[in-house]
Amino acid sequence: MFMLRPESAAEAAFRGEVHDWLAANVPQALRHKTFRPLPAEGMPWYRALSQKGWIAPHWPKAYGGMGASAVEQVILMEEMARAGTPDIPTQGLNHIGPMLIARGTPAQQARHLPSILSGDAIWCQGYSEPGSGSDLASLRTRAELREDRLIIDGHKIWTTWGHHADWMFALVRTATSPRPQHGITFVLIDMQTPGIRRRPIRTIAGDEEFAEVFFDGVSVPLENVVGDIDKGWQVATAVLSEERLRIGAPAQALRALERLRMMMHAAPVGTVDAAMLEAIALVEVEVETLTAAYLEAAEAAEQGVVTDSSYLKLLATDTVHRLLALTRRVAGPASALRDAVRHGDDMLDANEMFLQARRLGIYGGSSEVQRNLIATRVLSLPVAGVKGGGRA
Incomplete structure (x- = not known):
């Protein structure tokens, strides 16, 4: 795991539990699937996570969540990336759910939070x-x-x-x-x-x-x-702040890193040269940096401290883009193939996730908007012509 300290005994035990449960329960047909499965195929997996109690690790226990620490959240992300768990719908879990917990009426919370957790809505x-x-x-x-x-x-x-x-x-x-x-x-x-x-x-x-x-x-x-x-x-704007924090999580970067590793394993001997190995090592460090930044922001959020999440969202987007560009470079001539190809338990994907990830530069406010926010709010630089939006 990418951490600034060794895992505690409890964290290591939790990692083992997650690893073993995922190995036994992730449907083979959904492993390392590039695109989010359609509801009929994907929502049973959503409900399995819900029944296990892991569907909302960042929600407080009082509202049905896991109440996981920031480190436990990252452990889940890492093990899910390695196991190839499929994307699930997150607008309820990451956006409106936390907003209703913070600002919704008791009636709104009672009406909507349980159905988000169960996957019924x-x-x-x-x-x-x-x-x-x-x-x-x-x-x-x-x-x-x-x-x-x-x-x-x-x-x-x-x-x-x-x-x-x-x-x-x-x-x-x-x-x-x-x-x-x-x-x-x-x-x-x-x-x-x-x-x-x-x-x-x-x-x-x-x-x-x-x-x-x-x-x-x-x-x-x-x-x-x-x-x-x-x-x-x-x-x-409060929803956007939470959205950028969750988009800034290393989950997508970890998934992209797995795609890079799979492509490296399948690459013919001698095609990955020293320069490419150096580039791979550098991007692994970037994933470690992103994880550390997310841990800092998530731990601050646990204490009720709201940080500017623009830099985190921008860092996550750029890291994913670099990882997937490098995956295409490792793929060589296979980067001309549009569709991903099953290779044993691996998925060789040079283009599907690369093209899919283009949208990350727009989610939660475009990368250009994030740079303007950092310039004006963090660096106090004058930026002419900036309007008051913040969402694409």
Whole structure:
């Protein structure tokens, strides 16, 4: 494990338990799968993790989570990467779940947290719109207050698993204000409500991870508003901070590192030269650096200290991109193959995850936005023309 200190006896025992349980329980057909399995195939695995008690390691025990330490969280990530566990939907676990724990009403918590943990409800995020990505405050989906309901009309895009989701947490404009961050409301939307239409988007990687979602007179009860009407921006930015912390976790980098190792094992003798070995050693150090940075941020979060997660999200994105570019370099002529190939228990993947990872530079706010945030908030540098968005 990448750690600045030796594992304790309890941590080593936990690692052994995780390793053995994953070896016995991860379905072979899902091991090292590049793309997130569709609900019918992937949600049984989600529920197996839930029944084991490992689906929400970062949630407090009082709300049904594991209450895992930062080190235990990293142990899970490392062992899951080695075992090749498939991606699962995380918008509920990493975004709206923690937000409802922190800011939701008791009724909202009772209604939604159990179904997130059990896998009975899949969530998606309704932030980005055509023309409103990184400049999120310019969103135009409107909600009109009528008695005890909001009537929503508009259009969301790049909505991860929007075509599979049961619920959406969304930002809608409820008032016009000279300051675009004002007059925005954070609302929970049942995706079976009449007036919602969904259309999947096929990506460059060849999967249908995203969707467009259209709202035509969608009626939502006011009890689904999180926080106050017109003051949803503060809720949204808190969600983004949590999102960047979780995107900044080393999980994706560890998965990419496994792909690199598999490709190295399959490479013909003599094709991995000294320069390539040096590049591989350097990128392994980068994964170690990312893990240490995440441990620091996650341990601070355990103490209630909120750190600027922009640098962590940027570090994780760049590390994954470098790992997968190096994997293509090791693959040599095989990098021309689009599809991954099974090689014994390994998956030789030069392109699928490489193309899939392009989206990491946009998740949680584009890399350019993160650099601007670091420049202005951390380094106090003047940056001309920066708007108040923060989400792509």
